[in-house]
Amino acid sequence: MSDALLSVDDLRVSFATEDGVVQAVDGVSFSLAPGEILAIVGESGCGKSVTAQTLTGLTRSANSRITGSVTYRGQELIGLDDDGLRGIRGEEIAMVFQDPMSSLNPVYRVGDQIAEMIRAHRDVSKREAQQRAVELLGSVGIPNPEGRVRSYPHEFSGGMRQRVMIAMALALEPAVLIADEPTTALDVTVQAQILRLIADLNAERDLAVVLITHDLGVVAEVADRVVVMYAxxxxxxxxxxxxxxxPQHPYTWGLLGSLARLDRPRGERLAQIPGQPPSLLDPPPGCRFAPRCAFEFDRCAQPPDLAPTESAGHLDRCWLDLDEKVRVRS
Known part of the structure; x- marks a missing residue:
């Protein structure tokens, strides 16, 4: 996509372990346009978080191997040295993690933590950084930001801590925000507030967002486009x-079928996807979903490609033809 802000092409990430090589990400490609909210969904262990973390070099280690291409505004990030990555992280691409309590230092005031991050990247005084921290806390909806800037992380609720993390991520006005399961540990009311905040920031700042989640209900609230990952x-x-x-892939059908819906008969059991995801130490040789798929047939022994459907821009990785899918879904 020529106007893409962020492009990922044939990304592969593997980790050497005592049991063998884990192919956590295997040939992933997608692009992100300015102002777009892209959701990456799938079960735990499908590779979505590893994909997101690799975008800013967080999966680099002695036991990892990363190939493919990740470009931001045309600049290649795979292979970029540490100094180059420091200029990208926070400045251009910021990340909000699942558990804010493990991301915030419990013995420092939240304002000091935000100010420290600002001063690490900007030549500003301590007073200016603190004032910027107050403005950021206010921008993410924290009441009385002038007072709360002196609070410690344990003095905030889970939802407010996540707002602090979003404020910190936005401090350097990045163009891309990666939100890795930002609502998982929150109750549904607070989840809705955080999602609305992300949507508002997207609209106000033309902020491009990569939203990592296993919850299709979350996706329906805010996403423009959806990438479904499996194994x-x-x-x-x-x-x-x-x-x-x-939807064109049986795995997507299963995810949608497992959603609770108000229009279903009272007492009806939710549909389940049978079995467990395969081990990424030794994935199935053909379609990786075939062992759990109710529609498996002989051709599934061969790995399918991610191919276009009749809808422009819609891709799926399944051997069932369109007529078969229509019959199954009707």
Whole structure:
């Protein structure tokens, strides 16, 4: 995509372990446009968080191997040295992690932590950085930011701590925000508030967002486009309407079928996807979803490609033809 802000092409990430090589991400490609909210969804262990962390070099280690391409505004990030990555992290691409309590230092006031991060990247005084911290806390909806800037992390609720992390991520006005399961530990009311905050920031700042989640209900609230991952691969990629109204992959059907819905009969049991995801030490040789798929047939022994559907920009990785999918879904 020529106007892409961030492009990922054939990204592969593996880790050497005592049991063998884990292929955590296997040939992932996607792009992110300015102002777009892209959701990456899938079960735990499907590779979505590893994909997100690799975008800013957080998976680099002695036992990891990373190939493929990640470009930001045309600049290649794979292989970029540490100094180059420091200029990207926070400045251009910021990340909000799942558990804010483990990301914030419990013995420092939140304002000091935000100010320290600002001064690490900007030539400003301590007073100026503290004032910027107050402005940031106010911008993410924390009441009385002038007072709360002196509070410690344990004095905030889970939702407010996540707002602090979002404020810190926005401190250097990045163009891309990666939110890795930002609502997992929060109750549904607070989840809705955090999602609304992300949507508002996206609209106000033209902020591009990569939202990592296992919850399709979260996706429906804010996403423009959805990438569905399974066992380290993308199995479907399309617009929000494509994924929710004309899904093409049996795994996506299973995820949607497991959602609680108000229009279902009272007492009806939720559908389940049978079995467990495969080990990424030794994934199935053909379609990786085949061992759990109710529609498996002989051709599934061969690995399918991620191929276009009849809808422009909608891709899926399945051997079932369109007529078969229509029959199954009707």
């Amino acid at each position: 380290g691969q993308i199995v479907e990629d399309g617009s929000l309407d494509d994924i929710f109204y004309t």
